[in-house]
Amino acid sequence: MANPGLNTHNPIYPVGTISGNQELINNLLEGSGQTFQPGTPVEVKPSSTNAGYVVASTPSNGSTQVVVKGITYLPGKNLSSAGFGASPPFGSIGYPGGLGATQTVPNQPSAYNIYHGAPFVDGLTLVGIANLDTIWAVQVDASSGGTYNYSAVTIPIGSTIGLNKDTNGWWYADLANVNSSAYADVNIVGFNVQDLVAGSTTVQQNYGTIYVVFNTTAIQGLE
């Protein structure tokens, strides 16, 4: 199979809601060893390692559809244990509390130096919840190669499209998987007109952005 045209894509991000409210956001406990990019679909792992914690979703393989709790706004912090650093009730956010911490303190092997300005770690990741209200912007690409641009004529609004992941871990809407039940991850509800080919009202340039709402079949526990 050909690779997508780009090896890195814009993060998936919310552009609005149907209700007009702020999109629903939850702080969910992050699983261990997660290195996902911001804008990645994530799920709450139902069982085995990291059960109950947020991990990166797996794109549909044609038979098992993607499972999405939401889109994380933050990169994975590669936590040493699931939820590492999260505050207990009326407690403090855990030690050491910062990314990029190095264990270079003489005679104190468990101590850390944290570079000033290093992102803090609180065991949580900020997740925009996938529901029928939030509208997301997703860049298009095609895992099959060939056509890399969205056309509202050939893929009308209301179509479903699959989400896929490039080699660097950034997700895109895969033009190779349109209106296929195994890939019915999101419903197209619009597109960014600034990506249109000059003079056109329906055809975007390559790798434009479409607006989508998650399909109920992909949503983990509809909220």
Added chain:
Amino acid sequence: MTMVRNEFFQAMSIDVAHNFIEFLDLKQRPVEFRSYMNVMPSKKAYEDAVHYAGTGPAQPKNEGNPVIYDNLIQGGTRRYIHQTYGLGIRMSYELMQDDQTGLMASSPKSLVQGHLFAQEYTAANVLNLGFSSTGTITDDGVSLFNNQHPLLGGVTATNVAPGVGNFSTAAGTYPNRPATDADLSFTSLQYGTMTFQRMPNARGILVATKPKHLTIPPELEYIAIELLGSAGKPYTSDNEVNALIGAGLQYEVLHYLTGASPWFLRGNKDEHRLMFYERQPIYGDYDRDFDQQALKFLAISRFSAGADTWLNTFGSNGP
């Protein structure tokens, strides 16, 4: 959820001798954490504290020889990430208007009490969780109360510090907790004060450490009175003087300690680094939902608590 009149139908009545409203009729405890924590303001998302050690003791210089050079030591970092706490309450327009008791109008006081509790409990949990390797960790990477705190100067520090071997159970470390936790008693308190006084700095140099305060849960108050107040040595018939009186310790009951038997020693606030950062003092706000005219109150605050270093503290987790 919005509170409505049918949930509080008694508040519609004026024929009540007294409405016992807990958040108005019960006296609140005085604020405790400000007496034992160093409370500092903060204007940042987090506060970092870094530990530095000075040089070791002076070295002999023989005739014609150069002096020995030493280095200061950069230690670990302790980061305090502020946690936001918030709580709101919402009532219908009709409930607010028809309430005859003043209960609804005074309900923000209840929100404030909830925040004060969260602050107290968070501060006390620095001590409650101070014995756990996943609880309160100081800049040396181990629990606040530990019988083997690694010193930045390592073995060299304990080699030079006078008398540390009487308490240290591993070279290069010093305890601020008994190797086996002990209940509060004359013997254990004596051990704690002595451990405190032998406390070296990271290079083994003696510093002026002396416990000033004994922090206990309510369950230990009477024992503390007997230990610190008896003219003679408590629990003996030998007519010895109570040597603990000379220690000059003051006890304080901390009502937010969870255990019945842990006890703690600490220096004055300018001597230890038990920290409470106040990013946002308790702040109240209110508004109305325009369509429903429902009234909403909320209170919000942001703070963090922890300990930079274990120095000038001592704790025992009971037996």
